[in-house]
Amino acid sequence: MSVSSAAEEAMGLTGKPMLEIIASEVKDHIFSYLPQETLFCLLLTSPAVSEEAAILLYHCPKFRTTYRFAQFVTTVSHSRRYADLVRVFELSDRKEAEDRANGFASWREWKYREIPLYAAQAPPKQLMEPKKKTYKGTHPGTNYLFSKTGGGVMPIGSVVHALAACRNIKSCSLTFYLDILLISHRQVKLNFRGLTSDDLIGSLNYPSSAISGMVFASDLARSWTQGSADVESVQPNFLVRHLSSLMRLEMVQIRNAPWISGEDVQDILWNCPRLKKVDFRDSGKLMRDQVLVVSGRTAKWEIPWAMKGSSKECRATFPAGLTSESLAIVGQGSEKEKY
Incomplete structure (x- = not known):
């Protein structure tokens, strides 16, 4: 037959x-x-x-580059149907530097996709591999005007749009990586990659079409008339308020994020009713009594809230209602016991 x-x-x-x-x-x-x-x-x-x-x-969508992530954000932030399907949200920059070197487009090319001068170009012909294999995929290539820019760093506005739209997220993982340049046995230079600050625009001249109801500078391909009353600078920890508003969130992992603070960790722990596990290792802002431990070409922060465990254990370490000073005191005590 x-x-x-x-x-x-x-x-x-x-x-x-x-x-x-x-x-x-x-x-x-x-x-x-x-x-x-x-x-x-x-x-x-x-x-x-x-x-x-x-x-x-x-x-559980996976993103090879920030270009693909920007496409995803545009879709879910304007479609409740697709946004409600997202259960696992993972964002990592592990591959981004390699892909940018290979000529793949980033979120900048997606942002300027309707402007021919800045839009993405044809897919790269070769991958930077030892065997020089011909690339047969369909991923757009970088525009020459952005070839030297740091496309691997995502603006905070894109992540906020995704968190605000995908209200059924159960697991959130934001893992960032750092480049360590060991200058001497006493000095170390760190380059954190991941999220960067953004501008929240409140002008009526730029109405929002996204589910979040917000407009960021990273959303606009054209410049705008900037005024003190229209623009508010937002830092990466701005996403914490949207992360902690996810009522179905069960697991949070934020690794290598220097912008997270004790108040941010406390907010996540006590405002997510279904939270079961957290992982904030290698994260946190430097304080006066905290040190950087360097061993060979590895480094980590000794930060009290850079912890991993069940939400019950972590809530016992950081009770609700503690002030910044109290968080520092509790953290120092826990560090002494740990080390």
């Missing part, structure tokens, strides 16, 4: 492909083995198939 005859027999009298008429549970099981690229292609097929593909694709 030929392949075409077998396919026609499988369709039977209904005239529909078998993939459309089988049970949703079976399709979910089949689709669970497919990579993101294939799931995305299934979104462009019939509605009977695209619905199951969308559920799996947006359940």
Whole structure:
């Protein structure tokens, strides 16, 4: 029997492909083995198939570059249907520096996608690999005007849009990495990468179309008339208020984030009713009595709230209502016991 005859027999009298008429549970099981690229292609097929593909694709999306993350933010911040499908939110910059060196576009090219001068270019022809393999993917290439910029650092506004829209997130992981340049045995230079500050625009001339109801400078491809009453500078810890508002959040991991403070950790611990596990290791701002431990080419901060464990244990360490001074005192005590 030929392949075409077998396919026609499988369709039977209904005239529909078998993939459309089988049970949703079976399709979910089949689709669970497919990579993101294939799931995305299934979104462009019939509605009977695209619905199951969308559920799996947006359940735990992965982002190779900040360009893909910017595309994701645009989608979920303007579509409640897709935003409500997100359960696991992970953001990491581990691959970004390598991809930028290989010529992949970043969030800047997506931001300026409607302006030909700054838009993304054709996909890169070669990857920077020893074997010089030809790149056959479809990821856009970087614009020459942005080739020397730090595209790996994401503006805080993009992450806030995603957190504000995806209200069903159960697990959030923000992992950043640092470059360590060991100058001498007494000096060390650190370069933290990850999130950067942004400007929140409150002018009526720039109405928001996003679910969050906010407009950031990173959203606008054109310049705006800046005034003290229209623009508010926001730092990376601005996302904590949106993170702590997720009522279904069960796990939080924020690694290597120097901008997080004891108040931020306390806010997350006590405002997320379903929180079970947290991980804030290697994070936190420097205080007077805190030191940087350098061993070889590794470094870590001795910060009291840079901890990992169950929410119950961490809440016992940081009770609700402590002031900044009290947090510092409690933290110093816990550090002495730990070391």
